Amino acid sequence: MSNLVEDTLEKIKKEHITPRPKWQFLVRNYLAWSICLILIFFGAIATGLIFYLTLDLDWDIFLSPNHPGIQTFFKIAPYFWFSIFLVFLFLSFFVFKKTKKGYRYSGFLILVISSLLFLFLGFLIHFFNAGKQIHGLMSENIPQYGKLNNLKEREWSEPEIGFLGGEIIKLKDLGFDLKDFEGENWMINYDLNTVIKCEMPFEIKDVVKMIGIKTGENNFKANEIRPWEKLGPGLKRKFPGQKNGDHPPCETCQKIDD
Amino acid sequence: MFSKEEFQEKSDSEVVELAKENPEYFGIIIERYKDSLFFFVKRISYFGKEDIEDILQEVFVKVYKNLNDYEDSLKFSSWIYRITRNQTIDEIRKRGSRPQTTSLENNDLAKFIKSGSNVEKEFLQKEEMGSLKKAIDKLPQKYREVLVLRFLEEKNYEEIMDIIKRPKGTVASLIRRGRRILEEEMEGE
Numbered sequence: 001m002s003n004l005v006e007d008t009l010e011k012i013k014k015e016h017i018t019p020r021p022k023w024q025f026l027v028r029n030y031l032a033w034s035i036c037l038i039l040i041f042f043g044a045i046a047t048g049l050i051f052y053l054t055l056d057l058d059w060d061i062f063l064s065p066n067h068p069g070i071q072t073f074f075k076i077a078p079y080f081w082f083s084i085f086l087v088f089l090f091l092s093f094f095v096f097k098k099t100k101k102g103y104r105y106s107g108f109l110i111l112v113i114s115s116l117l118f119l120f121l122g123f124l125i126h127f128f129n130a131g132k133q134i135h136g137l138m139s140e141n142i143p144q145y146g147k148l149n150n151l152k153e154r155e156w157s158e159p160e161i162g163f164l165g166g167e168i169i170k171l172k173d174l175g176f177d178l179k180d181f182e183g184e185n186w187m188i189n190y191d192l193n194t195v196i197k198c199e200m201p202f203e204i205k206d207v208v209k210m211i212g213i214k215t216g217e218n219n220f221k222a223n224e225i226r227p228w229e230k231l232g233p234g235l236k237r238k239f240p241g242q243k244n245g246d247h248p249p250c251e252t253c254q255k256i257d258d
Numbered sequence: 259m260f261s262k263e264e265f266q267e268k269s270d271s272e273v274v275e276l277a278k279e280n281p282e283y284f285g286i287i288i289e290r291y292k293d294s295l296f297f298f299v300k301r302i303s304y305f306g307k308e309d310i311e312d313i314l315q316e317v318f319v320k321v322y323k324n325l326n327d328y329e330d331s332l333k334f335s336s337w338i339y340r341i342t343r344n345q346t347i348d349e350i351r352k353r354g355s356r357p358q359t360t361s362l363e364n365n366d367l368a369k370f371i372k373s374g375s376n377v378e379k380e381f382l383q384k385e386e387m388g389s390l391k392k393a394i395d396k397l398p399q400k401y402r403e404v405l406v407l408r409f410l411e412e413k414n415y416e417e418i419m420d421i422i423k424r425p426k427g428t429v430a431s432l433i434r435r436g437r438r439i440l441e442e443e444m445e446g447e
Contacts, residue, residue, distance in 0.1 A: 004288060004292050004311060004314060004315065004318075005285045005288045005289055005292070007315060008284075008285075008288055008315050008318045008319060008322075009281060009282065009284065009285055009288075011315065011319060012281050012284070012319065012322055013281070017319060017322060017323060018323075019278055019322060019323060019324070019325040019326050020323055020324060020326055020327070021326060022326040022327075024326075025324075025326060025327040100329075103419075103423040103424060103425065104419060104425055104426070105425055106425045106427050106428070107425075
């Protein structure tokens with residue numbers, strides 16, 4: 001085998017073979033890491049959206065007597081974003097394995113650490129409200145996305161079991177007309193026993209959510225009316241037909257100043 | 259140019275740096291590793307002498323082209339063994355199915371036996387050698403190569419991890435399972 005040295009050096013000279021420049025290897029490694037970071041970023045966004053969509057649900061209604069409970073969550077869970085989360089998790093795993101030292105770590109360890117990283121970054125995204133912004137943007141611009149991922153709207157589209165939400169389209173005394181999230185029109189009635197959470201006076205285009213009873217084909221009696229978004233302190237409560245000094249039952253409210 | 263004695267003192271990393279500037283120094287690397295790599299390829303494949311020399315030439319050319327990819331954080335021997343292993347596997351795949359007989363010699367087989375649980379065995383019967391050869395032939399490549407690296411090349415787990423690019427836990431599992439399969443095959447014989 002003594003010829004091996006001469007033959008190899010001869011081949012190197014003859015074919016003008018030279019070592020590849022270092023920058024090619026550096027670029028390859030940096031590229032792998034960059035792709036990994038991009039995948040982690042998008043995975044974190046998916047996690048942030050999962051946090052936002054899940055925590056934005058009204059979990060207290062799950063304890064209502066006529067609510068099916070946790071089954072509803074499994075029906076409306078953010079599967080879309082959970083799938084995206086899994087895709088980016090596994091992609092980042094494979095790309096990490098391609099980095100220079102990635103092979104040294106067990107698959108299980110990489111997946112656990114990646115998941116924790118996604119959860120932490122996803123929490124930060126949710127904490128800074130970015131999840132809400134992204135969801136809003138996507139809902140406005142991609143109709144198919146909205147159908148799949150407007151979980152809260154789906155949560156409040158169960159009039160048969162007493163949970164209905166939508167936009168006020170006409171005001172009446174002790175009632176209003178409402179367009180629900182499926183586009184159907186409803187006649188909503190309430191009375192002095194209805195619990196109205198503190199909110200601004202009802203106005204057309206207000207979006208509300210109600211717990212009550214379906215009384216007819218498109219009739220709903222509200223036992224509780226809530227604003228779609230939670231309101232801050234200091235907001236006055238007033239409803240149509242209310243006279244000054246009238247004070248219907250209310251769980252938490254502030255007196256109206258004359 | 260350095261003298262032979264000066265070269266013997268130089269580490270692989272130092273010779274690599276010299277070889278990047280002058281390919282003549284790369285001959286030192288070839289000289290240092292040609293024999294050990296020859297036996298390594300022979301042990302993990304079924305190729306004859308000429309085929310192995312062809313493979314080794316490909317390996318050394320590849321090593322030379324990728325000299326700038328080598329980093330001190332890795333043992334040079336692990337790095338060159340990795341390239342050799344990958345090139346051998348590529349050749350095995352190119353040529354399709356394996357023949358039935360192994361290229362391991364009797365002293366290699368003796369090392370395998372000594373590595374087993376029954377370490378008191380010192381004298382081997384021809385039949386036992388034959389059983390072991392058959393058992394090794396049947397071993398899937400992934401077990402065979404780690405057993406060769408561990409017991410014949412005498413690499414530690416860290417080195418094997420760097421050569422086959424798998425985590426240490428996986429290396430330990432492969433060795434454990436490979437030994438168990440060998441023992442079961444030999445008991446069956």
